[in-house]
Amino acid sequence: MDLAEGKARFIQSWGTLGSHWGINRTMAQIHALLLIAEKPLSAQEVIDELDISRGNANMNIRALIDWGLVFKELKPGDRKEYFVAEKDMWEVVKQVIIHRKKKELEPIVKVLNEISGVEGKGEEVEEFKKVIKDIQLFSSKADSTLNSLIKADQHWFVSTFMNMIK
Amino acid sequence: MDLAEGKARFIQSWGTLGSHWGINRTMAQIHALLLIAEKPLSAQEVIDELDISRGNANMNIRALIDWGLVFKELKPGDRKEYFVAEKDMWEVVKQVIIHRKKKELEPIVKVLNEISGVEGKGEEVEEFKKVIKDIQLFSSKADSTLNSLIKADQHWFVSTFMNMIK
DNA sequence: TTTAAGTTTCAATACTTTTTGAAAGTTAAA
DNA sequence: TTTAACTTTCAAAAAGTATTGAAACTTAAA
Numbered sequence: 001m002d003l004a005e006g007k008a009r010f011i012q013s014w015g016t017l018g019s020h021w022g023i024n025r026t027m028a029q030i031h032a033l034l035l036i037a038e039k040p041l042s043a044q045e046v047i048d049e050l051d052i053s054r055g056n057a058n059m060n061i062r063a064l065i066d067w068g069l070v071f072k073e074l075k076p077g078d079r080k081e082y083f084v085a086e087k088d089m090w091e092v093v094k095q096v097i098i099h100r101k102k103k104e105l106e107p108i109v110k111v112l113n114e115i116s117g118v119e120g121k122g123e124e125v126e127e128f129k130k131v132i133k134d135i136q137l138f139s140s141k142a143d144s145t146l147n148s149l150i151k152a153d154q155h156w157f158v159s160t161f162m163n164m165i166k
Numbered sequence: 167m168d169l170a171e172g173k174a175r176f177i178q179s180w181g182t183l184g185s186h187w188g189i190n191r192t193m194a195q196i197h198a199l200l201l202i203a204e205k206p207l208s209a210q211e212v213i214d215e216l217d218i219s220r221g222n223a224n225m226n227i228r229a230l231i232d233w234g235l236v237f238k239e240l241k242p243g244d245r246k247e248y249f250v251a252e253k254d255m256w257e258v259v260k261q262v263i264i265h266r267k268k269k270e271l272e273p274i275v276k277v278l279n280e281i282s283g284v285e286g287k288g289e290e291v292e293e294f295k296k297v298i299k300d301i302q303l304f305s306s307k308a309d310s311t312l313n314s315l316i317k318a319d320q321h322w323f324v325s326t327f328m329n330m331i332k
Numbered sequence: 333t334t335t336a337a338g339t340t341t342c343a344a345t346a347c348t349t350t351t352t353g354a355a356a357g358t359t360a361a362a
Numbered sequence: 363t364t365t366a367a368c369t370t371t372c373a374a375a376a377a378g379t380a381t382t383g384a385a386a387c388t389t390a391a392a
Contacts, residue, residue: 003291006284010298013277020270022186024350036297038290043369053352058370079360079367087297089304104186111179118172124204125169131202131253132176138255190380209339219382224340245337245390 007036011050022100023067026052027060031069031085040073040082068095094150101146109143112136173202177216188266189233192218193226197235197251206239206248234261260316267312275309278302 001009011032018028033049034041041049047057061083064070069092073082086092116132118125167175177198184194199215200207207215213223227249230236235258239248252258282298284291 001281001284003284003286003294006281006294006298009277009281013274017270017274020188020266026350036294038293054369055353055371056351059351062370081369087300089301093304093308100186104183108179108183111175115167115172115175118167118169120169127204128169128172128202132172134253135201135255138259142259192380220339221341221383222381225381228340247338 010036021096022103023096024060026050026056027063030057030060031064034070034083034085035087037085040075040084042080042082044080046083067099090153097146098150101143101150105139105143105146109136109139112139176202187262188269189262190226192216192222193229196223196226197230200236200249200251201253203251206241206250208246208248210246212249233265256319263312264316267309267316271305271309271312275302275305278305 011029014032014035015025015029018031019025021028023031029050030046033046043054043057043061046052046061047054050057061070064083064085065072069086070083071086073084075082086095112132112135116129116136118128177195180198180201181191181195184197185191187194189197195216196212199212209220209223209227212218212227213220216223227236230249230251231238235252236249237252239250241248252261278298278301282295282302284294
């Protein structure tokens, strides 16, 4: 396998991975391209490399910047914007956790709080409340755990989890 | 809020949550319905409650069984199959981790192993290999961590993570 | 056997999400 | 100012995913 093929395979796979993580294929591919680029790339270079439209490239670069996975870089004397990827995987994962927690966990916690106040009495209501309470408990634990992870640094993360492996 | 409304809201929200987790909306809604059902439900009851087609119900119930999130239950003297949900959230999360790890992490690890063998010399190749190696390292750590989590029981999980929260 | 209750499959359809491309907007230099 | 390089927006089209419903299949009891 030569370099060009390796790069193409990586971009392709990263795209597939991203689509499982709330990052659409193009967005993940742009991130992959920037990860393995030796220098900051302009929007035009991204468009040419991935063969996508200008609109698509622009939208997804903005989204990546929003997620904190890509940074804008300006070169003196050049009007173009250049882009570089966050290359520290632990930072990447943390950013993804932050976004997904907000989009996924927080809404369900909110709903659980609301419905745990359902009115009425009887076996059926009690049973329902019990199920909801269990899930609520689990969700708030998950939420705290993720908050800790987000605050933690990589060294801490690695050493804690490495201890788990016998 | 009364019981019926609470149940409807829960089913709806669980469906939305699922769709972020590789579980499609209907699949997650069936799981939610079974979670809060006081008794095992037949396919027909699922169809009626959620107002979905027989084919859709069947496909998604099979998928839930496949994922280990729902179990088949047979009543003596009754040809219908009845279904109950796994209600232990920790078990649910573990099953989801197992499936998603297989679908998401393992393919990228495989690709990384392949492309880390790219041929050629020069600055560019070395730089590429370095980036890939970093991601490889991170991925295998993530893989081990998830394996440990899958083997761990809930008590262990909760106590370990609770310690993280100051 | 035959029947009927129940389950599974799958091509067609509906729905959702992503992508395009052209037009509008912005801004630094001439 | 005006120009031109570059960025952003957004409606329409394409691509991808989920759902339906009818037909085929399975199986236990009559």
